[in-house]
Amino acid sequence: MRxxxxxxxxxxxxxGRVGLKGTDEKVSEARERGAEPRAPERAVAALRALRAAARNEDVRLLAYGGVMGEDEAREAGFDPTVVGEPADEATSAADTKAAVRVFVERDVDLILFVGGDGTxxxxxxxxxxxGSETPMLGVPAGVKVYSSVFAVKPRDAGRIAATFExxxxxxxNDIDEAAYREGEVRARLRAVAxxxxxxxxxxSKQLSSGSVEALAAGFAESVEDGVTYVLGPGGTVGTIKRELGFDGSPLGVDVWRDGEVLVRDGSEREILAALGERNVVVVSPIGGQGFVLGRGNQQLSPAVVRQCDLEVVASPSKLEGIGVLHVDTGDEELDEELRGWVKVRTGRYERRLVKVE
Structure with missing residues (x-):
């Protein structure tokens, strides 16, 4: 029994999808912008995979009350033992910490948490x-997800929880979200788990940079009149933005067409409104992880991606440290459509076939 x-x-x-690059101290603003909760559905996906990977009688589930675990566990088909309740309707980090303390007291074999780096x-x-060495495993639901304690996708987390030996x-790792919103990445190691x-x-997210000027110049030469370019975050795409003649949002999504910046640091809604007849979304994989969609660029939602061609750009040195690319859009059907081989622009004229998993 586990x-x-x-x-x-x-x-x-x-x-994420409303362009705030995080939720710390921004919950009210996110809701005002029309943000919808993302973590509960990802929790349910992980727990359904857990239930499928292990016979139900072989897993005993403890859950924190209400929206902090109990509701999602019941939706996934479990009858969990509820070990506590959030102190208030507005849940907080204190509730998460209280849950962990109870789990340790109950001698669980694993703490499965759903959230981002802050969680x-x-x-x-x-x-x-x-002083506990209880294993922990993350279901990715945050915007950034720089830590290496997370499964690649929610379903992976469920399978791992059921079968690990x-x-x-x-x-x-975590970063300063206030600095992140201003375009500066300040990441630091917070714990070893x-x-x-x-x-x-x-x-873990690698904070590295390299010369991508030739790549950016080749991209700029290839732009077509009338095409709308949706330019994602990151240093590589940032170099492309400068080559196109503007200083874009370093960690946000910008929309550009025919020499004009239509949207700077846009939300999903703003990006959708700016799309034209033909659109290209331009992204670069996260160094060391390989994610091109679903980490740090949730503004590029399934609704946006489905209206765009996908252009992936990366220096050869970045690709050497990755191997394969990953997508985690939150739409399983779209993820399946994106899987396979993609031509990644690596230089002024060079491209390389890389597999998306």
Whole structure:
């Protein structure tokens, strides 16, 4: 019998599609912009995979109350043991930490949490304060997800939770969201956690840069009149933006057509409104992880991507450290459509075939 404690940060990732690049201190603004909760549905997907991967009688599920785990567990078909309730309707980090303390007291075999890097820090630091080596595993639901304690996708987390046999030490990283919104990445190691050993875990985000001027020049030469270019975040695409003649949002999504910036640092709604008859979304994989959609660019929602051709750009050195690319749009049908081989622009004229998984 494997005992698993489940805790969900229900507001994690809400700021992504509305262009806030995070939810810390921004919940009200995210809701005003029309943001919808993302974490609960991802929790349900992970728990359904958990239930499918292990016979129900072989897993005992403990969950924090209401939207912090209990509701999602019941929707996935479990009858969880509820071990506590959020102190208020507006859930907080204190609730997550309280859940972790109860899970440790109940001697769970794994803490399965749903959220982003901030939630990972809350779980890991609480475990450290308790002197506990209880394994933890993240279901990715935040905007950034820089830590290596997360599964690649929610379903992967469920399968890993049901079947893992060994653990290892992995990094918990976080960044300053206020600086991130201003275009500066300040990442730091916050903890080292015990995590199941599995292939379907993402790597830590690598903060590196390289010369991509030739790539950017080749892209600029290839732009077509009347085509709308939706330019994602990151240093590589940022170099393309400068080559096109404007200083874009370094960590946001900009829309450009025929020499004019139509949207700067746009939300999903603003991007959709600016699309034309033919559209191209331009993204670069996250170094060390390989994600091209679903990490740090949730404004590029399924609704946006379905109206665009996909252009992936990356320097050869970045690709060498990745191997394969990943997509996690939140739409399984779209993810399946995007899987396969894609031509990645690596230089002024060069392209390389890379597999999307």
């Amino acid at each position: 005992t698993i404690g489940v805790v969900v940060n229900p507001i994690a990732g809400m700021g 990972a820090v809350d779980v890991a630091e609480t475990l450290d304060d308790l 060994r653990t290892e030490a992995r990094e918990v 015990t995590v199941p050993v599995a292939e379907a875990l993402q790597a």
